[in-house]
Amino acid sequence: MTHPNKFSFINPKKFPFYYGYVVLLIGSIGVLASIPGQTVGVSVFTDPVKDALGLTRNQFSNAYMLGTLLSAFFVARAGVLFDKYGARYVAFFATVFLGLALLLFSVSAEMSAWLKSVLHLNTWGVPFVLITVLFFFTRFCGQGVLTMASRNMIMMWFDKNRGKVNSISSIGVSLGFSSSPIFINAIIDDHGWEISWQILALCLFIFSLFVLQFYRNKPEDFSLVPDGFVKQDETKKEIRVERNFTLVEAKKTRAFWMIGLTLAFNSFFITGFTFHVVSIFGSQDYSKSEAIAIFLPISIIAITVSTIGNILSDYVHHKIYLYVMLTSGVLASSGLLFLSQGFGIYLLIIGLGILTGLFAVVNAVTWPRYYGRKYLGSITGKVMSFLVIASAIAPSLFSYCFSTFGTYKYIGYITLCYLLFLIIGSLKVKNPQ
Structure with missing residues (x-):
């Protein structure tokens, strides 16, 4: 990558310790930031949103299924973009678009009513199509791209210690995912589902700035090596190809x-x-x-x-x-x-x-x-x-x-x-x- 430090004040090469550990922390937070696009995050909003849009549980579930299936056809392409542009830019745009999707979700009831009046259609099909499109963006950006980019970035910075590092990340991510429904439900109880999605969107926009500052694609971009060191016995023999x-x-x-x-x-x-x-x-x-x-x-x-x-x-x-x-x-x-x-x-x-x-x-x-x-x-x-x-x-x-x-x-x-x-x-x- 020509300018791996563009738009950032952080230089991994000048960091006082191996920058991979910063990647471990920020990448794990990135996986947690995908929760609004994961099943565990969406499920908390199911009842209030379907009622506000006038959809049955089956209609809401089918919209979720179609949006998720649609996202599956594009997520493989996002992997190619990861190889070409790196985790930093891919994760940044995924975070921003996930935040925008949540903002649209927060006004989906108003959007549905407006579309019905413009199209002169008083049918459940209007909110169904609208929510399907929004599910596509949240699932594609959250479950798909942001999760993939954040997890892959961590793996790029480690080799021999890849398993140990992933164990640390997995513990934090598991605890975050398991507790997130309680946390999100508390926000909904206090502020309602519309404001709750707006709060989550604001958090994502703030996190996107951290992505630009701290996400880095691979150690070789800064003349570093995975794990931050080469074992002594490997300096005397050919390193594994x-x-x-x-x-x-x-x-x-x-x-x-x-x-x-x-x-x-x-x-x-x-x-x-x-x-x-x-x-x-x-x-x-x-x-x-x-x-x-x-x-x-x-x-x-x-x-x-x-x-x-x-x-x-x-x-x-x-x-x-x-x-x-x-x-x-x-x-x-x-x-x-x-x-x-x-x-x-x-x-x-x-x-x-x-x-x-x-x-x-x-x-x-x-x-x-x-x-x-x-x-x-x-x-x-x-x-x-x-x-x-x-x-x-x-x-x-x-x-x-x-x-x-x-x-x-x-x-x-x-x-x-x-x-x-x-x-x-x-x-x-x-x-x-």
């Missing part, structure tokens, strides 16, 4: 598809389960409080697994994580099948806890380890499109399964068949390096 795979080359490997589709399963199952958790447990005569309480043990397991997994990722073969994720997927799917029996809930907790914890490891650390850093944006952008599509169709598929069969357990049969395919396909997975 890293092959950088293009997206086309990566797609020719078995590991790309098996790992990507396993991460997509994680996104599908957890999104669908979270979206309908109260209904899932209610169908088995559990109360709402009992349904929500399941997230506490899941979070504890996830943080523990993520921390251990990240630290060990610097030393073990990553295909082990793939096999463990598939096994935990079988546990979670079986838990959904046997939820009516006492042990089903424990299978769900253990399975979802391990899935969530290892997702943070594999999706961040494995890609640069397997395919290098040069084309990391295009590779992870393509994988992100898998995750976005999976998260888009999950809530509707869960819902239609329940409305058609009166139970969610058939989702378990579907996911077990899918996992069987992944297990067979993953037997010969190896590191392309």
